Amino acid sequence: MATSIDGLMQPKSIAVVGASAQPGKIGYTVVKNLIDSGFKGALYPVNPSATEILGLKCYPTINDIPGDVDAAAITVPAKFCPEVVEECGKKGVKGLYIITSGFSEVGNKDLENQMVETARRYGTRILGPNIVGYLSNSDGLNASFAPFLPLKGKASLVSQSGALLIAIDASSYLRHVGFDKLVSIGNMSDVDFADNIRWLNNDPNTTCISLYIEGFKDGRAFIDASREAHKPIIALKAGTSAHGAAAAASHTGSLAGAAKVYGAAFQQAGVIQASDLDNLFDRTLALSMQPPMKGDNLLIITNGGGVGVLATDSAEKYGIPLKFAPADVQVELKKHMPDFGSAKNPVDLTGMAGNEWYGDSVKYAYAHPWVDGLVVLYCETAITDPVAIAKSIKQAIDESGVKGKPVTASFVGGEHSAEAMKYLVENGIPAYGAPDIAVNAMGALREYARMQELIAEPVTSCAPTDRKAALEIIAQARAEGRSSLTEIEAKQVFSSYGLPVTSTVLAKSEDEAVKLAKEIGFPVVMKIVSPDILHKSDAGGVKVNIKDEDAVRDAYRAILANSFKYKPTANIHGVAVQEMAPWGTEVILGSVNDPTFGPTMMFGLGGIFVEVLKDVTFRVAPVPANQALRMLGEIRGAPILAGVRGEKPRHRQAMADTICMYSSMILDLQDEISESDANPVLLYEEGRGVKVVDARIILKKK
Numbered sequence: 001m002a003t004s005i006d007g008l009m010q011p012k013s014i015a016v017v018g019a020s021a022q023p024g025k026i027g028y029t030v031v032k033n034l035i036d037s038g039f040k041g042a043l044y045p046v047n048p049s050a051t052e053i054l055g056l057k058c059y060p061t062i063n064d065i066p067g068d069v070d071a072a073a074i075t076v077p078a079k080f081c082p083e084v085v086e087e088c089g090k091k092g093v094k095g096l097y098i099i100t101s102g103f104s105e106v107g108n109k110d111l112e113n114q115m116v117e118t119a120r121r122y123g124t125r126i127l128g129p130n131i132v133g134y135l136s137n138s139d140g141l142n143a144s145f146a147p148f149l150p151l152k153g154k155a156s157l158v159s160q161s162g163a164l165l166i167a168i169d170a171s172s173y174l175r176h177v178g179f180d181k182l183v184s185i186g187n188m189s190d191v192d193f194a195d196n197i198r199w200l201n202n203d204p205n206t207t208c209i210s211l212y213i214e215g216f217k218d219g220r221a222f223i224d225a226s227r228e229a230h231k232p233i234i235a236l237k238a239g240t241s242a243h244g245a246a247a248a249a250s251h252t253g254s255l256a257g258a259a260k261v262y263g264a265a266f267q268q269a270g271v272i273q274a275s276d277l278d279n280l281f282d283r284t285l286a287l288s289m290q291p292p293m294k295g296d297n298l299l300i301i302t303n304g305g306g307v308g309v310l311a312t313d314s315a316e317k318y319g320i321p322l323k324f325a326p327a328d329v330q331v332e333l334k335k336h337m338p339d340f341g342s343a344k345n346p347v348d349l350t351g352m353a354g355n356e357w358y359g360d361s362v363k364y365a366y367a368h369p370w371v372d373g374l375v376v377l378y379c380e381t382a383i384t385d386p387v388a389i390a391k392s393i394k395q396a397i398d399e400s401g402v403k404g405k406p407v408t409a410s411f412v413g414g415e416h417s418a419e420a421m422k423y424l425v426e427n428g429i430p431a432y433g434a435p436d437i438a439v440n441a442m443g444a445l446r447e448y449a450r451m452q453e454l455i456a457e458p459v460t461s462c463a464p465t466d467r468k469a470a471l472e473i474i475a476q477a478r479a480e481g482r483s484s485l486t487e488i489e490a491k492q493v494f495s496s497y498g499l500p501v502t503s504t505v506l507a508k509s510e511d512e513a514v515k516l517a518k519e520i521g522f523p524v525v526m527k528i529v530s531p532d533i534l535h536k537s538d539a540g541g542v543k544v545n546i547k548d549e550d551a552v553r554d555a556y557r558a559i560l561a562n563s564f565k566y567k568p569t570a571n572i573h574g575v576a577v578q579e580m581a582p583w584g585t586e587v588i589l590g591s592v593n594d595p596t597f598g599p600t601m602m603f604g605l606g607g608i609f610v611e612v613l614k615d616v617t618f619r620v621a622p623v624p625a626n627q628a629l630r631m632l633g634e635i636r637g638a639p640i641l642a643g644v645r646g647e648k649p650r651h652r653q654a655m656a657d658t659i660c661m662y663s664s665m666i667l668d669l670q671d672e673i674s675e676s677d678a679n680p681v682l683l684y685e686e687g688r689g690v691k692v693v694d695a696r697i698i699l700k701k702k
């Protein structure tokens with residue numbers, strides 16, 4: 001078991017190995033920053049030749065330091081690092097901030113692994129290498145070459161990019177978004193996001209965990225750590241554009257872009273996403289200061305119709321559409337506005353609203369049980385004082401005596417409005433220069449509450465499985481040197497995990513096809529069975545609605561002729577004869593074995609246009625049926641499943657159960673299956689279940 005990262009996160013004594021007396025060097029800056037940040041613990045510069053650096057006694061090696069050392073910042077060139085890590089291990093240093101670059105990020109993996117192996121032997125934890133360092137306001141600790149400690153605040157940020165961390169550090173003052181800790185995580189050779197999330201979750205000085213992510217080494221560890229956290233986590237994920245989808249052999253493979261898979265994983269992990277850097281700041285501010293919005297009722301109070309309308313649009317955009325305020329709220333609020341105001345929602349106090357009207361209406365509305373979240377907007381006028389209004393808002397919130405309900409604000413105006421917002425933020429109310437941002441921030445607080453509800457739901461399980469039968473089919477295909485299963489084999493595998501497949505049998509001759517068709521019952525479907533022909537329709541290898549013996553014979557001959565023509569070298573097993581399932585809504589199920597998150601499931605509208613419509617949604621397996629039901633609601637075509645134009649609603653629970661079984665299958669067979677599709681799956685009306693009519697499994701290379 002890995003040792004704790006306490007030594008890294010809350011050291012009582014720090015050495016700087018590679019400390020330098022030369023201004024401009026990183027080894028100098030780190031020592032200076034530790035002094036300037038007011039670090040109260042013992043500080044030991046280590047340098048082979050210097051006797052004193054910045055007034056501190058200097059030691060030739062870490063071993064010469066008389067007392068214990070909790071953490072060491074390493075600023076020696078890469079080639080010396082393994083030796084320094086060994087010395088630190090011997091000294092019993094608990095954690096290392098390895099600032100030095102020149103490791104796996106430039107292909108120098110061996111050097112990095114060597115350090116990690118050494119550190120593991122001694123139980124020393126490594127942050128980095130290739131980091132800016134670590135900063136903590138509550139510990140007065142700047143063990144980095146970032147310019148200074150960030151503006152004090154309650155969020156803590158973990159960043160995979162050092163440059164971005166420095167930028168966030170410096171701009172925290174301009175943006176009035178404060179942080180307690182900034183953790184540069186670099187190459188994540190040892191300490192990763194999951195370690196940080198677990199530690200920060202127990203840190204009394206952190207109320208929100210903010211992440212800048214480029215990629216994970218272990219996506220599932222991230223999901224587990226995030227799900228266990230009881231604080232909001234917000235992530236900005238970079239690099240979501242291309243994901244090697246081009247080489248995919250299945251529909252699912254070609255649709256599973258990084259953005260979609262990461263999006264699914266964040267959702268399952270209960271992690272809120274930021275759309276860009278500004279949004280990361282804005283949402284972090286709200287999540288670090290305000291409680292989650294536990295219901296859907298948002299009330300907006302404004303002094304301007306225009307910003308009220310803008311905020312109304314935003315509310316819909318961010319998943320908290322406005323409803324009219326209840327009658328009692330309207331009656332009471334009408335008392336704090338002129339006749340031409342509106343108390344419906346948005347509540348328009350009109351441009352005449354001063355601090356009294358604002359104060360009275362905020363105090364009443366905030367305390368009203370119908371209101372789950374409050375957004376207060378203000379446009380600067382010549383007859384009102386923004387700072388006085390900000391103060392009246394704060395006072396009203398305090399005097400309401402209500403806790404556990406979120407409020408955000410937006411003041412649109414000039415310097416006075418900026419001053420008013422600064423006051424609000426310093427007093428725990430997130431305030432922004434545009435109404436859209438204030439509503440977006442409230443949207444994040446609502447999202448957090450919804451995600452917590454989802455995570456708290458009990459996990460439902462699926463039907464029993466027959467793993468042995470599935471493995472035998474796969475082993476047989478592998479023994480024949482194949483990298484994919486035929487449709488019949490794939491259906492057998494599906495069926496061994498409880499998936500409802502159409503009965504399909506292989507005919508090796510025309511006569512056999514006739515016999516089997518009679519056994520199944522007309523009409524039947526006939527399809528080519530060849531590991532070399534994946535797209536059967538394209539090859540003219542599929543005939544449907546075959547009604548009698550003659551038609552079976554015609555179809556058999558035509559399918560073989562077409563397939564030989566399509567691919568003369570194809571190895572043809574025969575022709576599958578299968579029951580012709582009645583018409584149903586065509587959906588697709590599929591899977592990829594994602595490099596970061598492992599087996600990942602797709603659901604969406606299926607059929608031949610699946611890659612054009614791209615109406616699909618993803619989850620990392622396993623997907624319990626209750627979560628699968630949510631997938632059904634996420635696609636654009638969700639209303640089709642609910643029943644449109646006189647059609648009855650589809651059998652959603654059967655679909656969700658099937659997704660659950662499919663996800664168990666891909667998890668259980670993750671060492672065997674690389675990609676798979678069930679397309680189409682026919683989804684019938686309520687009570688009639690689903691039927692998988694086509695199946696494809698691509699095997700993992702071994």
Ligand code: COA
Binds near residue numbers: 080163
């Ligand atoms: N123990 C203690 N001190 C040692 C040492 C050892 N084993 N080996 C070397 N040193 C000392 C050097 O003597 C020097 O001190 P001096 O100025 O008194 O001579 C000091 O360590 C630094 O070594 P130096 O060779 O001068 O390197 P540098 O300062 O030019 O560069 C790094 C060192 C670590 C800053 C550089 O290699 C590097 O990685 N820079 C990139 C950092 C970065 O960008 N990180 C990621 C941000 S996202």
